[in-house]
Amino acid sequence: MSDLGRDEQAIYAYDRAIEIKPDYHQAWNNKGNSLSDLGRDEEAIYAYEKALEIKPDYHDAWYNKGIKLTNLGIYEEAIYAYDRAIEIKPDYHDAWCNKGITLGNLGRYEQAIFAYNQALEIKPDHDLAWYNKGVALYNLGRYEQAIFAYDRAIEIKPDYENAWNNKGVALGNLGRDEEAILAYEKALEIKPDHHLAENNKVNAMYNLEGHEQAIADLEKAI
Numbered sequence: 001m002s003d004l005g006r007d008e009q010a011i012y013a014y015d016r017a018i019e020i021k022p023d024y025h026q027a028w029n030n031k032g033n034s035l036s037d038l039g040r041d042e043e044a045i046y047a048y049e050k051a052l053e054i055k056p057d058y059h060d061a062w063y064n065k066g067i068k069l070t071n072l073g074i075y076e077e078a079i080y081a082y083d084r085a086i087e088i089k090p091d092y093h094d095a096w097c098n099k100g101i102t103l104g105n106l107g108r109y110e111q112a113i114f115a116y117n118q119a120l121e122i123k124p125d126h127d128l129a130w131y132n133k134g135v136a137l138y139n140l141g142r143y144e145q146a147i148f149a150y151d152r153a154i155e156i157k158p159d160y161e162n163a164w165n166n167k168g169v170a171l172g173n174l175g176r177d178e179e180a181i182l183a184y185e186k187a188l189e190i191k192p193d194h195h196l197a198e199n200n201k202v203n204a205m206y207n208l209e210g211h212e213q214a215i216a217d218l219e220k221a222i
Contacts, residue, residue: 007034025054029061032068041068059088063095070102078102093122097129100136109136127156131163134170143170161190165197168204177208 014031017024032047048065051058066081082099085092100115116133119126134149150167153160168183184201187194 007037010034023054025051025058025061028054029058029064032061032064036064036068041071044068045072057088059085059092059095062088063092063098066095066098066102070098070105073105075102075106091122093119093126093129096122097126097132100129101132104132104136104139107139109140112136125156127153127160127163130156131160131166134163134166138166138170138173143173146170159190161187161194161197164190165194165200168197168200172200172204172207177204180204181208 011031011034014027014034017027018031021027028047028051032044032051035041035044035047045065045068048061048068051061052065055061062081062085066078066085069075069078069081079099079102082095082102085095086099089095096115096119100112100119103109103112103115113133113136116129116136119129120133123129130149130153134146134153137143137146137149147167147170150163150170153163154167157163164183164187168180168187171177171180171183181201181204184197184204187197188201191197
């Protein structure tokens with residue numbers, strides 16, 4: 001049976017459980033997860049809200065609701081949901097990380113970095129938090145720090161092709177095109193159809209060749 005079929009069956013089972021026990025908060029939350037797997041985000045949010053009506057301190061339902069709100073671009077409400085999850089479970093590193101991602105979507109990069117730092121205090125090997133911290137630092141023009149963050153993500157997850165690509169972009173912004181090309185090549189080793197890395201590599205090679213040609217022309221003139 002396909003995943004689609006399994007999720008439909010699961011929803012049917014959760015509905016039967018809820019019919020028997022309407023205050024079954026776990027069933028509402030799990031129904032939300034199955035609806036989410038099917039891309040039915042608004043219905044999933046409704047299910048999480050039903051779980052929270054029954055158990056307002058259900059941190060997983062707050063977190064799951066936050067993810068769906070982020071997916072729908074309802075960022076302020078998503079942040080509120082992550083904050084509720086964190087209030088209930090302060091060491092909820094994934095909620096801190098997702099709050100950071102959502103803040104980043106709003107261009108609030110300093111606040112996003114604070115959220116990633118909180119996630120990393122709790123879980124220092126949180127590769128997604130390191131990666132997204134790199135994105136926020138890059139957006140603030142702090143390229144060296146961004147490279148450091150991408151390197152930490154890569155240390156934890158060596159096949160993190162987007163971290164390799166983004167490291168290349170940050171290196172390129174510092175004029176370190178040779179290193180950038182190596183980073184893009186690593187991304188392409190991992191994911192040969194990474195079109196962005198391929199395009200970035202071509203641009204870096206063009207920049208490098210132009211730079212080398214300029215030096216050669218200057219030396220010839222001297």
